[in-house]
Every structure is written in C-alpha cells, then in structure tokens.
Amino acid sequence: MLTGSAACGTMENLSAAQKLDRAFDELGKEKSLSFELGLDTDAASLRALDADAAPGEKIPDEAVDALTSGRITVSLASKKPFAESKEKDFTGQAVKISTADGDLIEFRTVGDHAYGRVDVEAISALAGTPAPSLDELTGGGEVPPELKPMEKLFKGEWVKVSTKELEEIGQEAPVPGGAGMPDFSAATQKKLVTAVRNVLTDQVEFETTKEDGDTERITATASLRDLATALVDEVRPFFKDLKLPADAKLPTAKELKEVPAKKGSAEFTLKNGDLSELSFDLTQLDKKLKGKKLGIALRVVDGEAPTAPANATELKLDGLMGGGFGPGEAPTEMS
Numbered sequence: 001m002l003t004g005s006a007a008c009g010t011m012e013n014l015s016a017a018q019k020l021d022r023a024f025d026e027l028g029k030e031k032s033l034s035f036e037l038g039l040d041t042d043a044a045s046l047r048a049l050d051a052d053a054a055p056g057e058k059i060p061d062e063a064v065d066a067l068t069s070g071r072i073t074v075s076l077a078s079k080k081p082f083a084e085s086k087e088k089d090f091t092g093q094a095v096k097i098s099t100a101d102g103d104l105i106e107f108r109t110v111g112d113h114a115y116g117r118v119d120v121e122a123i124s125a126l127a128g129t130p131a132p133s134l135d136e137l138t139g140g141g142e143v144p145p146e147l148k149p150m151e152k153l154f155k156g157e158w159v160k161v162s163t164k165e166l167e168e169i170g171q172e173a174p175v176p177g178g179a180g181m182p183d184f185s186a187a188t189q190k191k192l193v194t195a196v197r198n199v200l201t202d203q204v205e206f207e208t209t210k211e212d213g214d215t216e217r218i219t220a221t222a223s224l225r226d227l228a229t230a231l232v233d234e235v236r237p238f239f240k241d242l243k244l245p246a247d248a249k250l251p252t253a254k255e256l257k258e259v260p261a262k263k264g265s266a267e268f269t270l271k272n273g274d275l276s277e278l279s280f281d282l283t284q285l286d287k288k289l290k291g292k293k294l295g296i297a298l299r300v301v302d303g304e305a306p307t308a309p310a311n312a313t314e315l316k317l318d319g320l321m322g323g324g325f326g327p328g329e330a331p332t333e334m335s
Contacts, residue, residue, distance in 0.1 A: 034303025
C-alpha cells in the first residue's frame with residue numbers, strides 16, 4: 001500500500017496518496033486491461049534535440065512524425081482479477097506499435113500460439129531505406145519451401161508460431177550476450193509493480209494539485225537520485241530473472257550518484273477515482289531542454305481482450321532456423 005488505508009471515507013476525505021493507492025487497487029480487480037505508452041511532444045521540440053547535428057544526420061521528417069504520433073499499446077486478459085492471477089490464469093497478451101498512419105508491428109499470445117504481423121514497407125520508410133524482399137534476403141532465386149510462409153509476413157499478414165517451440169528455441173539458441181528469451185511474464189510484471197509501489201511508499205510525496213469535475217490530478221514529488229537509487233535497489237534482487245542479454249546491466253552506485261539530486265515530479269490523473277494517466281516531464285532531467293515540450297505518458301484505455309487472428313499462417317521454427325539451408329518441416333497455412 002502507498003500509505004494508510006483507503007477502505008473507508010469518501011474521495012473528498014481521502015489523502016492524495018490514499019486516492020492513488022485505491023486507484024491501483026481497482027486496477028488489480030480488473031480481468032482485462034489496455035494501456036498506451038507514448039511521447040508527449042511536438043515536432044519543434046524533437047528537432048531541437050539535434051539542432052547541432054550535421055544536415056545529413058538530423059532526424060528525418062518521417063521519424064519525427066512517427067515519434068510525435070507513435071504509441072505502444074499493451075493489452076492483458078485473465079480468467080481472474082489481476083491481483084489474484086498467476087501465470088496459468090492469463091488468457092491473452094498483446095503488444096502493438098502504431099503511428100498516426102497505422103500499425104507497424106503487432107504481437108499477440110493467445111492459447112498455445114504467438115501471433116505477429118509487420119508492416120515492412122512502413123518501417124523501411126521510417127528508416128529511409130527500401131523495403132527488402134524475401135528473395136533478396138535469401139540471396140535471390142527461388143524461395144525455399146521452408147521459407148514460403150514468410151511471404152505472408154512480408155505482405156503484412158498474420159503469422160503464428162507455437163509458444164512451446166518459442167520456449168525451446170529460446171533455451172537451445174540464446175540471443176547474443178548469453179541470455180535466452182527475455183522474461184516479461186505475468187509473474188515478472190507483478191514483481192515490477194510491487195517494486196514500484198514499495199519505492200512510492202518510501203520516497204514520494206503526494207499532493208492533489210488540480211480538481212475539475214470528475215477528474216483530478218495528483219502530483220508525486222521526489223528526489224530524482226533517491227528515487228532512481230531506490231528503484232534499482234528494489235529491482236536488483238530479481239533482475240537476473242528477466243533473462244535479458246548479458247550486457248544489459250543495472251546502473252552502479254557510482255553511476256546513480258550522477259543522477260541529479262534535485263526534486264522531480266510525475267503526475268497521475270484520476271477520473272471518477274480510477275487511474276487514467278501517468279505522465280512525466282522529461283525536461284526535468286536536463287536544463288538544456290527548458291522551454292521544450294518533451295514528456296512521456298502512460299494512459300489506461302478501453303481495449304478488447306486479445307483474440308487469435310483468423311487465417312494466420314503457421315511457421316515451423318525448426319525449418320526457419322535453418323533459413324531453408326537445413327532440415328525442417330515445411331510450414332503449413334492454417335485457416
């Protein structure tokens with residue numbers, strides 16, 4: 001709990017910390033949840049970040065448009081309330097990266113399969129390079145049968161793979177750096193949430209700074225250095241469980257001392273007592289950004305529980321791992 005008990009009294013009689021604590025508790029009662037993460041910025045502020053860069057090294061217009069409108073949407077669904085859910089209770093998870101022009105990447109896990117689709121042309125346009133074809137990636141000539149279903153992926157259609165195969169590949173073929181597939185399971189997410197709440201309890205002061213009808217804004221203030229240090233200390237005991245690449249490391253005590261000691265603040269927006277947004281002004285971290293609009297916002301949004309896309313093409317990873325150059329069962333298309 002952030003502070004005290006929010007079990008009784010009206011919203012008007014609760015402290016700012018208690019209101020926020022109750023809002024988090026209400027999220028724990030949900031069985032499905034979607035939230036968006038995105039930058040709160042404008043084109044002028046982004047261009048100011050590389051004002052001194054050489055003409056050929058400045059942020060491309062396409063990238064500026066993508067960053068100002070881009071968002072990452074995460075959806076979760078469980079058979080039980082999230083606060084009571086264990087890994088086996090989660091029925092679906094989804095992540096989608098989008099811009100104002102459409103979805104770039106979408107990934108879902110539903111049942112025994114993981115589903116994905118990619119807009120290769122849109123991503124290539126952002127990178128300023130032509131979209132590669134499957135023929136080019138396989139060295140030209142006829143595409144091996146094992147890779148034929150990949151044509152669907154290059155056309156932006158849904159493909160799917162067995163989650164069991166993914167786990168096996170992660171164990172047998174670790175990514176560079178010595179780690180397997182990163183672990184962002186429901187159990188790990190709950191550990192992260194607990195760590196954040198512990199830090200909020202010890203390091204943060206809360207104050208209701210604005211009220212407007214059914215909406216109110218709560219400001220959380222803390223020393224940036226103390227907050228960063230406390231959060232790292234909370235995460236450190238289970239950081240290795242995340243199975244990240246070996247070169248992914250937490251900041252050292254010496255590095256944390258370089259974080260500004262000044263106080264910074266984040267804002268929580270509640271609507272009818274429910275958490276609707278968390279925002280942080282990144283310009284607090286660097287005085288050179290003063291006067292710019294550069295923040296990050298996490299918004300709770302209406303969303304549907306992840307479902308399995310129809311007509312996804314199944315990929316057999318043993319064939320794909322050989323790139324068509326080794327044995328493997330040819331993938332099949334599922335209706």
